[in-house]
Amino acid sequence: MRSYEEISNRIMERGDKLIESAKVRAAKIRHTSYAVSGMCAAAIAGIGVWHIASYVKKPDDGFKGSGIVSATETITENTSSAEITTALTTTFPKATAAAKTTKMTTDRKNSDTTSAVPAVTTAAVQTTSAKTSTVHVTTSGNNANETAIPESPAKTTTADDPTPVTTTVRPVSPDGNGNGNSGNSGEESVRITTSVHIEDGPTTTSASINETSTETITTAKSGPQMGDGGYVPPTSTTTTSLQDVFRANPSYITLNEVRYEKQAEVSAESIGSYLHRVDVHIMYIRENIRSVMKAYLIEGVDEEEAVAVQLKDTDEYYLFRNTSYKKDEAE
Amino acid sequence: MDNGASSYRRFLDGDRNSFTELVREYWDGLTLYLFGFTNSITEAEEFAEEVFLKLYAERPPFSGKSSFKTWLYAIGRNTVLNMLRKRRKIREASLDGFYDVSDREDIERNHIHDENKKLLYGAMEDLHSDYRQVLYLVYFENFGVAETAEIMHKSERQVYNLLYRAKAALKKTLEKEGFEYEEL
Numbered sequence: 001m002r003s004y005e006e007i008s009n010r011i012m013e014r015g016d017k018l019i020e021s022a023k024v025r026a027a028k029i030r031h032t033s034y035a036v037s038g039m040c041a042a043a044i045a046g047i048g049v050w051h052i053a054s055y056v057k058k059p060d061d062g063f064k065g066s067g068i069v070s071a072t073e074t075i076t077e078n079t080s081s082a083e084i085t086t087a088l089t090t091t092f093p094k095a096t097a098a099a100k101t102t103k104m105t106t107d108r109k110n111s112d113t114t115s116a117v118p119a120v121t122t123a124a125v126q127t128t129s130a131k132t133s134t135v136h137v138t139t140s141g142n143n144a145n146e147t148a149i150p151e152s153p154a155k156t157t158t159a160d161d162p163t164p165v166t167t168t169v170r171p172v173s174p175d176g177n178g179n180g181n182s183g184n185s186g187e188e189s190v191r192i193t194t195s196v197h198i199e200d201g202p203t204t205t206s207a208s209i210n211e212t213s214t215e216t217i218t219t220a221k222s223g224p225q226m227g228d229g230g231y232v233p234p235t236s237t238t239t240t241s242l243q244d245v246f247r248a249n250p251s252y253i254t255l256n257e258v259r260y261e262k263q264a265e266v267s268a269e270s271i272g273s274y275l276h277r278v279d280v281h282i283m284y285i286r287e288n289i290r291s292v293m294k295a296y297l298i299e300g301v302d303e304e305e306a307v308a309v310q311l312k313d314t315d316e317y318y319l320f321r322n323t324s325y326k327k328d329e330a331e
Numbered sequence: 332m333d334n335g336a337s338s339y340r341r342f343l344d345g346d347r348n349s350f351t352e353l354v355r356e357y358w359d360g361l362t363l364y365l366f367g368f369t370n371s372i373t374e375a376e377e378f379a380e381e382v383f384l385k386l387y388a389e390r391p392p393f394s395g396k397s398s399f400k401t402w403l404y405a406i407g408r409n410t411v412l413n414m415l416r417k418r419r420k421i422r423e424a425s426l427d428g429f430y431d432v433s434d435r436e437d438i439e440r441n442h443i444h445d446e447n448k449k450l451l452y453g454a455m456e457d458l459h460s461d462y463r464q465v466l467y468l469v470y471f472e473n474f475g476v477a478e479t480a481e482i483m484h485k486s487e488r489q490v491y492n493l494l495y496r497a498k499a500a501l502k503k504t505l506e507k508e509g510f511e512y513e514e515l
Contacts, residue, residue, distance in 0.1 A: 004358060008351040011380055015387035022388075 242291060243311055245284050246318075253278045253309060253320050255295065260307060260320035271308050271317055272297030280309060295320075335399030343390055354383055357400065360472055361407050367464040368411045370456075378414065382407040397481060401474065404482045454505050462497030469494060 251262040255278060275295040282289040296308045296317065306321040335356060341349035358379060365382075366375035385391070385406065393402055452471065455463045461483075468479045480490040 004355040005351060007358060007380070007383075008354040011354065011383045011387055012347065012350060015384055018384070018388045 242282075242289070243314060243316075245289065246280070246282050246291070246311055249282050249284045251280050251282045251318075251320075253280050253295065253307075255303075255307065258304070258322055258324070260322050262309075263306075263319040263321050266298065266308050266317045266319045268315060268317055270299045271310075272299050275303070275307060278309065335403065336393060336395065339386070339393055339399060342386075350383075350387060353386070357403055358383075360400075361404065364404055364464065364467055364472065365407055365411050367460055367467055368408075368415065378407065378411045381414065382410050385410060397478065400472075401478045401481055404468070404472075404474075405484075408482055408484070451501075454501060454508065457504055458497065458500050461493055462500055465490060465493045466497050466501065 253260050255275075273296065275297060277292050278295045280291050280293045282291065291312060293312050294310045296310065297303055298306055298308050298319070301307075304322060305325045306319055308317040309320050310317050335353060338349040338352045338356070342353065361382060362372070362375045362379040365378040366372055369375055369378070382403070386403075391406070393399060397405075452467075455466055458466070464483060465479060468474045468482060469476070474482065476487050476490050476494070479494075480487045483490065485493070
């Protein structure tokens with residue numbers, strides 16, 4: 001027969017083993033729960049980031065052009081007689097077959113191409129000349145798509161005062177059909193329309209036209225066109241690209257709240273690692289055209305001093321220098 | 332406060348000897364009570380060991396609303412019923428595990444000193460389990476009807492009725508065996 005002490009010891013021995021195994025099991029459960037909770041937290045964080053990433057707004061790859069930027073500028077045209085090169089006396093509004101051609105001289109600061117178009121002679125006496133021109137600037141893709149449409153002749157008319165010219169800059173689709181927004185396609189189009197209201201009446205051909213515009217455009221002008229006795233306002237269409245606008249106009253970028261201004265072109269060999277995308281602000285005819293381009297480090301140059309920006313859709317790199325950078329301060 | 336309650340309190344405070352005192356005091360009575368559930372003294376001992384193991388490992392709190400003995404027997408009853416529910420079948424145990432197990436005679440001899448009680452306990456073996464339990468609790472362990480009802484999870488009216496029918500069945504059994512006892 002077992003004694004009570006034996007029974008008690010046996011029970012206590014079993015109880016100690018039971019308690020020990022319970023402790024081990026609890027420790028295992030605790031450790032497992034830590035690992036599982038960590039994995040769950042990581043999974044939740046991953047799913048959260050993945051979920052949020054779809055809502056993160058992608059950077060604008062170019063100006064949206066949702067609005068039409070209009071600017072009015074006054075072009076003072078020279079009306080001195082010395083600049084009149086040709087004067088023809090005909091009767092308006094009848095256009096004659098023997099219309100002669102008036103050579104028009106366009107003086108622009110940054111003119112690329114200027115074509116003289118036939119001018120239909122109209123009035124007899126010429127005193128002043130005013131120009132009405134409609135400029136379509138269409139930028140598509142990589143290259144400047146220059147289109148000169150001499151569809152309506154440039155017409156000169158008498159005007160005593162400088163004629164106000166309205167310039168409208170609007171983005172158009174790359175195909176040039178004027179559909180408006182370019183979205184994020186990276187291809188920008190700009191339509192610039194300059195119009196001058198012209199009064200009817202006897203006009204004379206003008207000799208030379210001096211424009212003080214700073215735009216880099218290709219201009220094709222056409223002379224007055226005489227249809228069935230009506231008058232068609234003269235227009236000139238100019239097409240240029242964003243790249244040309246960028247090359248010809250001052251630009252700047254802002255990196256880490258520091259302004260970098262465009263300098264000269266730099267060779268591709270000196271380009272370092274890729275930084276990130278930047279908004280390039282092109283100051284064009286008192287307007288600010290914004291385009292997204294890629295910024296790179298320059299070999300051997302501190303990022304705070306200068307960076308390189310690759311012109312969109314080209315292999316050209318331009319130096320953008322921090323104008324407020326001083327080497328002593330950096331050191 | 333009875334001895335069982337004070338011993339259990341001291342055991343909860345870390346005194347392992349107090350647990351041995353509890354075993355010494357309540358082992359036999361609990362085993363015989365649990366014998367009413369199984370008809371096997373070895374299984375009753377196993378059940379009693381499980382009950383004390385539960386006290387040792389889980390250390391359930393004793394509130395003192397009843398006597399410690401009543402509380403212990405109630406734990407024993409619940410434990411046995413749970414184990415029987417889990418088993419559902421007769422367990423065949425190896426004889427090797429029973430070398431140290433006491434036989435029923437030893438337990439009865441230690442616990443039941445009165446000769447009449449021995450004869451009466453022997454006659455109870457043929458009775459129904461509930462009759463055997465209620466007779467044992469009331470007449471052998473001297474529990475009151477209320478305590479017996481608490482242990483057996485029955486109402487006092489049920490215990491009264493059960494006790495009445497158990498005595499009638501026992502009387503019938505004893506009369507069959509030629510036993511005459513005027514108090515029955």
